[in-house]
Amino acid sequence: MNKFCPHCGKPIKPTDRFCSHCGKSVISSKSGKQSMPKRSEIHSNKLKSQKRNIIIGAIIAVFVLILGGWGLYQHGRNSAESTVIGGNGRLTNAEIKKIPRKQLAAWAILYADKKYGKKWGEAADDLRSGHLTIRSYSKYRFGDYEISATDGSTLYVINDQVGYLVSKDNKEITYVGNKSSYSNRSVLNQIYPEIKSENTEKNVNIWNDNLSIVDGKADDSDEDARKQSSKARTKSKQSTSEDKLWSSTQNNELISYMDEFGEKMHQSYEHYIDGKDDLVTLAGEHFPSDINENTYPFKLSSGDHDSRDPKDMDSIKVKWNPQVTSKDNDSDTYNVVAIFNHNGKSAEGHITYLFCFYHGEPVALVDQTTNGGYVVVHPTANQDLTSHFEEIANND
Numbered sequence: 001m002n003k004f005c006p007h008c009g010k011p012i013k014p015t016d017r018f019c020s021h022c023g024k025s026v027i028s029s030k031s032g033k034q035s036m037p038k039r040s041e042i043h044s045n046k047l048k049s050q051k052r053n054i055i056i057g058a059i060i061a062v063f064v065l066i067l068g069g070w071g072l073y074q075h076g077r078n079s080a081e082s083t084v085i086g087g088n089g090r091l092t093n094a095e096i097k098k099i100p101r102k103q104l105a106a107w108a109i110l111y112a113d114k115k116y117g118k119k120w121g122e123a124a125d126d127l128r129s130g131h132l133t134i135r136s137y138s139k140y141r142f143g144d145y146e147i148s149a150t151d152g153s154t155l156y157v158i159n160d161q162v163g164y165l166v167s168k169d170n171k172e173i174t175y176v177g178n179k180s181s182y183s184n185r186s187v188l189n190q191i192y193p194e195i196k197s198e199n200t201e202k203n204v205n206i207w208n209d210n211l212s213i214v215d216g217k218a219d220d221s222d223e224d225a226r227k228q229s230s231k232a233r234t235k236s237k238q239s240t241s242e243d244k245l246w247s248s249t250q251n252n253e254l255i256s257y258m259d260e261f262g263e264k265m266h267q268s269y270e271h272y273i274d275g276k277d278d279l280v281t282l283a284g285e286h287f288p289s290d291i292n293e294n295t296y297p298f299k300l301s302s303g304d305h306d307s308r309d310p311k312d313m314d315s316i317k318v319k320w321n322p323q324v325t326s327k328d329n330d331s332d333t334y335n336v337v338a339i340f341n342h343n344g345k346s347a348e349g350h351i352t353y354l355f356c357f358y359h360g361e362p363v364a365l366v367d368q369t370t371n372g373g374y375v376v377v378h379p380t381a382n383q384d385l386t387s388h389f390e391e392i393a394n395n396d
Contacts, residue, residue, distance in 0.1 A: 096170045105134055105156065106207050108164050108173050111191045113249055119162045119177075121249045128248070130210035134158060137216045147176045157216060243326045245357050245393070246337040251322070253392045254355065258340050261385060267351065272339040274322055279339055283347040283370050287339045287354075288320035290375065298334075301378040310374040318354070329360035347371070353380065355389055362393035 005012050005019040005026055012019055012026060019026055106127060113124035126132035137155045139148040140163065149155040152168030155176075162177040173191065255271055262269045272279045278286040290296055299313040306313070321328065321335040328335055338355040352367040354377065364386055365377040380386060 093169070093171075099170055101154075101156075101166070101213060102209070102211055104166060104170060104173075105211060105213065107191050108156075108166075108175075109158070110207075112162070112164070112175055115175075119159060121247050123158045123162070124249050125247060127207050127211055132158075132211040134211060134213045135216035136213060140216070142177045145177070156213070245324045245326060245328075245335075245360065246322055250392050250395070251338060253395075254338055254389065257388050257392070258353075261388075262342065267342040267344075269340040269342050269353075272341075279341045279352075281341055281347075281350045281352055281367075282343045283350055285352070285367070285369070285375065287341070287352065288336065291318050291320045291336060296373060296375045299374045299376045301376050303378050303381060304368075306378070310372060310376050313376065316377075318356075324357050326360060328357070332359075334358050334363065334365065353385075357393070362390050364389050 003012055003014055004010065005022060005024070007024045007026075008019060008022040010019065010021040012021075017025065017027055109120065109123050109127050109132075112120040123132060135157045137149070137157060139146060140155055140157050141147075142161060142163065147155060147163070147165070149165060153165045153174075155163060155165050157163040162175070165174040165176060167173075258269050258271065261267075270279055272287060278289050280286055286295075298316050298318045299310045300316045301308070301310075301313055317331075317333040319333050319335050320339075321333075322337045324335040324337060334354070334356040335358070336354045336356050339352065340355075341350065341352045343350050347370045348368075350368065350370075354365040354367065356363045356365060364380045364382075366380040367375055367377045369376050
């Protein structure tokens with residue numbers, strides 16, 4: 001006949017004095033005999049254990065379902081309210097509606113500076129320098145075009161030639177002006193990621209604090225139109241010789257490109273900042289001082305493999321002139337607007353780029369002079385660098 005431990009309920013031998021499972025004595029203290037549990041007690045213990053396991057499993061299942069449901073809810077909510085923007089961040093519809101109009105103005109101007117013409121570049125320069133005032137209107141006449149704000153939109157005027165409309169929900173900006181070639185731009189899908197990738201948010205915040213937005217008077221546009229018409233007639237009589245060929249915006253674009261160019265070429269380029277210390281090459285040149293002071297004659301070679309003595313090369317005039325205008329087009333001078341230098345490990349390894357305008361055309365000269373009493377330069381053979389400089393120079 002099978003017997004069971006009175007403590008753990010496990011089967012034991014009739015002759016056992018101690019349970020081989022739990023180690024406790026199975027001898028009754030009163031009779032000296034084994035105390036055997038009833039079968040009903042053993043069955044009851046098993047039922048209790050099974051019930052406890054079922055309850056614990058049910059609690060875990062409910063907890064998992066709650067977490068899963070919450071995750072699905074959040075995902076659905078984010079999908080409905082948000083759009084991922086080119087890997088640069090996320091803006092919800094609620095955030096777009098709350099964008100302050102000064103911050104939106106800064107974004108709009110910086111974006112238009114890249115996409116459109118000279119007037120937007122001037123506006124961007126004014127924004128960065130803190131001298132920009134924007135006026136808001138319900139309608140405004142840009143030359144022959146009268147623009148009205150409809151469907152809850154707001155019209156902002158930068159100057160007599162350009163402005164922008166912001167939709168009621170802030171999602172779209174329409175660039176307007178005295179040309180009919182502007183088109184809608186989506187803040188969410190186009191403007192925000194480009195501005196975020198090219199300008200630190202700290203800079204944009206500083207710049208939007210620099211600008212002012214005021215309400216324009218209803219009759220301002222007609223008065224401005226009369227003034228600008230008179231100004232345009234006067235300007236048309238003047239020579240275009242004072243048009244600037246190079247701006248701070250273009251200079252910043254060139255700096256960004258040269259950073260990328262240096263990484264691609266495994267080179268590190270420094271750029272000269274106007275009014276700061278010279279760039280010094282390992283060959284001992286000091287730019288732009290050597291240009292301004294005519295320390296060395298500049299000689300123009302035909303390329304890297306020009307074997308001629310520098311004495312036999314053509315001499316050229318070079319001038320540090322970041323304020324170059326179209327009136328300099330007739331001058332037989334290379335007007336340098338930007339200087340970048342990579343020193344390498346020795347004088348032979350230095351590469352200096354002089355970005356110039358010559359007769360109004362962009363030219364990138366490269367200098368790898370190592371010694372002697374001359375600075376020998378030639379147009380760079382790097383087509384990627386040449387084409388990018390031309391693109392930046394022509395995007396005024």
